[in-house]
Amino acid sequence: MIARVTITLKPGVLDPQGRAIHHALDGLGFGDVHGVRQGKLIELDLADTDSAAAHARVDAMCRALLANTVIEAYRIEIA
């Protein structure tokens, strides 16, 4: 069972990397982009077979290590 955790900076937290990407896109002629936020994707290969149990375990992992909830939000997808 594969879990994908998408981690992004919370709204309102400055994202200088997203801003730099936005600036670079603008320089390449993609002037119609309203905003860019950069995040990260963590893929976990789990032994679980029950998706609800897997979700609960990955949520615990996010709170323990994967995300810093002072500045980051996370979203879990189980596939």
Add this chain to the structure above:
Amino acid sequence: MKAAVIVFPGSNCDRDVVVALREAGASVRIAWHADPDLPGGTDLVVLPGGFAHGDYLRCGAMAARAPAMAAVRAHAARGGLVLGLCNGFQVLTEAGLLPGALLRNAGLAYVCRDVMLEPVNTETPFTRAYAPGEAVRIPVGHHDGNYFADDETLDRLEGEGRVAFRYAAGDNPNGSARDIAGVLNAGGNVLGMMPHPERLSDPAHGGIDGRRLFEGLLAHG
């Protein structure tokens, strides 16, 4: 005073801070991050600068969960002194021993230069050798030193005298909220700061403004 410097894989300012502490008169032991116990009789724990665990995931994230950190947390809870410098500050915020987080520098670039600091609360064991508002020169060297906390937390830190140092007006190198360079925990016994006092603590370094932090700690006992 007995100091313990915790070394993580990727620490690189540990030896410099050991020298600064010894020069100030401390007895210093070096402890490995995987050791669950602090050296016996430790009064002061120092988390040095560097790039613990390669800054993977987030700066300080893995180090904050190291076995030694449980002992550091217990030491802080007993009122023991803890000083986190640069990467050590990042570790303390990741461990939840200090509020807020250190984000990527607003200018995106790694910044390595002297900055002017203004001591704010000088009634702490760490800052007692400085006068409020005086101009103190201490170097920074970091890529992720942009102090962030929500407005409510920042108000509380300022209201409770928990800002130890600010960057002097116009000299904020990283975009830190309210020019904050160093913060204290509620008990005033844990300090995290991005600047490196150990890097300006000998005349051969070109100045000794940083040495006063260690001398103040030693005078505290």
